Amino acid sequence: MKSIHLGKSKSALEKSINYHLRCSLCKAPSSKESRDLYLSTAFSLRDRMTERILQTERRYHETKTKRVYYLSLEFLIGRLLSNSLHNLGMFDVFKDLLMDGDIDIEEVREQENDPGLGNGGLGRLAACFLDSMATLDIAGFGYGIHYEYGLFKQEIDNGYQREKPDNWLAELNPWEIKRTDEKCIVPVYGRIEHFQDRAGEYNPMWLDWKVIMGIPFDIPVVGYGGETVNWLRLYGAGSSKDFDIQIFNEGDYFKAVEQKVSSETITKMLYPLDTIKSGRELRLLQEYFLVACSIRDIVRRYLEINENFDHFSDQVAIQMNDTHPSLAVAELMRLLVDEYALPWNHAWQITQETLAYTNHTILSEALEKWSVQLLERVVPRHLQIIYEINHRFLGEVRRRYPGDTDLLRRVSLIEESENKQVRMAHLAVVGSHCVNGVSALHTEILKKDNFADFHALWPERFVNITNGITQRRWLLEANPRLASLIGDTIGDAWITDLGHLRLLEPSADEAGFKEAFRRIKRANKEMLAKIIYETVWTAVDPDAMFDIHVKRIHEYKRQLLKIMEVVYEYLRIRRGEKQPTVAKTYVFAGKAAPGYWVAQQMIKLIHNVGQVINQDKALRDALKVVFLPDYRVSLAEKIIPAADLSEQISMAGTEASGTGNMKFMLNGALTVGTLDGANVEILEEVGEENIFIFGLKAEEVADMIKNNAYHPAEYYRRFREVRMVMDAFRDDTFCASEPGLFQWLYHHVMNNEDPYFHLPDFLPYLQIQDKIEREYQDTSSWTRKAILNVARSGKFSSDRAISEYMRLIWNKTP
């Protein structure tokens, strides 16, 4: 029986699939419907994974392995079918099986939903980390939210973004297991009753709370090789079932349903970034809900094999992915002090030793703050605890820096203003034994700027761990041709040790390998060209240079700089100032937050520029501009392997790390970028001759801001290139049928409202693009550089990042 259902052979898998066709889907085993095949295969794989979850758990349990819990409001896991097949070592078996039935694997893969449980890099990083932890045989688990609606689906209407709900759960999700037996109670709202305990000591009591149920949904996470299977636990909110019945019994049907709906609302939708303004109560509830469910679950697991908390931080590490789960500090304290009656100091020591915080942004508007008033209403006991933490913390600061009241004001967890606010980043820093930035540059900026005071207090607490990506998804799965070529050339060790790609370096000078590499890139570009045609009905030439800017739409990421360069290129050719020597296809994709007007307008601008350029017969297809709607993991897997040029052009000092840059590099695209985020380290790894770096450095930007030295009008007056582009935005070149549509952009930039320094970097960007064009024409040299990019991308594996987390944070004793 076991060999039938859990084996990895072709016949075992076939029997499993047939079993699930019949017994899970009520379909005839002869069904060749792609959807049936996808679901029955997914169930078959889940059988194998759940069996191994139990084995893995047993191993961890017996050895009392330290467990790492990764708390994140977002897990952008992507599709799981191919990833699971690869990691279980069953991909080829499955492919064979489909070939026997003359079925295309792509058709089956396309049946799977691509869950949008994240906005971008932060959520995808969390998913890559889970893959790496399982592959490295680390007892690492994710805790997140089971959003009913993921990030919105993006549609385009006349160049404008339209947001559609992503009801990913409307269809059967074969991967998850609902664990109602492990649901938990989450108290929320209420008030504090100031009372005395039996000994006459002050005893605050949290009363009048409401109850929300946390219902876990587990998704298996299989490591490469299939030996270790961890899980991602996503919590959905529900009302207390019994409570509903009580109200039903009273005959108040509507009240019961209303309460059910109100409880479930908490996990109804993922908030798009840039729309989370403080004051959004539902978002705060989500953050608290995740923290309350996961900390309770973590403690429960620990107490299954321990009698007290003496070894908690030896056996448990909790990583807070950004400040979103930073209420974990207060919740763990509350649990230890209130529910388990630990003395404050002991509980505080455990909390600090257990928790660690990853910062993901230096943009001040993205650093979370919640109003005291709101916290008092939603989590009154936690606010009390935060005040107590602050009181003790400021006492420590006062002792070390007597009389420095300005320092106290700066580091306080509470921002004293008319509307008092809790600084969640400060709470996370104070409550953690370790704080990390996500690239070397970002960490330095944190230490010198955002967290300078904290760094002075506790320099040993700050470390850098540059982000990484899993090569299992971003090369093995996304670019099977290249993965196969690499495997044939240097073997498959790179799949679990990306540093092995260095062995490819000699191949960068071998004509045969270069030719094979070029053919693969060409094939990937053909595939993308097909997708582009089928999606937006624009024909693009696979022989053109594919110049790609895909990521969330945000001013700091500077889609505008790219489109300015496209406009300049177009105008030069159009006016006969330049003969096109390299055909170029510019590909954009990315979602703009609803309500973020500038970002939404950027999408419209890209479309309008594309419309003019793509229809201009005089260009003879020298330039094409396309915007692919609904950027998501599965689309990224198609776009990235087809890129020649990777655009990573954020204003220096704004992008914490970036991980798209790493994915492109791994797939043999050359990077054009500023010295921002992990670009700095990509430069170090790949060498300056194999990357195109331009623009202001972070400290130069900081100096210009400090000295108020940026005057857009001056650039306009001095540089014709700037005038050409800015005037084109002003004079309706790209909006003949909608006059005046882009005039705002001219004024936006010229009237000193350009905080992301497009004009100072514009000319250097044009110059580097000229250089890129020249170099691209030397196909052999370009291919060599592309191969070297692949060969030198080893550092950017999430396996490396996770190993560093283990060494520097999770196994560190403060």
Added chain:
Amino acid sequence: MQLQQRHTGSVLVVKPLEKRIDASTAMDLKQKMNEWIDAGNRRIVLNLSQVDFIDSSGLGAIISGLKKIGNDGDLVICMVKETVMSLFRLTRMDRVFDIFTSEEAALAALSQKG
């Protein structure tokens, strides 16, 4: 609200027979407590052996009983199931009440107090 009550000496022992004490029954419990105390009962044992869940309004009713009885009496609790005990801990009510594992232990403790 269904409950059993009996006197053992001067101690009133009360056992709610509901599985849940929540918004629908908490007011009833609160009112009954007031009546017992107003009737001169100064030592009360609340036996929660039948109760699986108490929501915050139920906990509030018990607290109001304690407040009403004040310093010249005792309200103790016994036979609390783990699910209910976790809610006592959550609110820190476990530190306010004397909680006993059996009715006999509760009665013995109250008799010692004279």
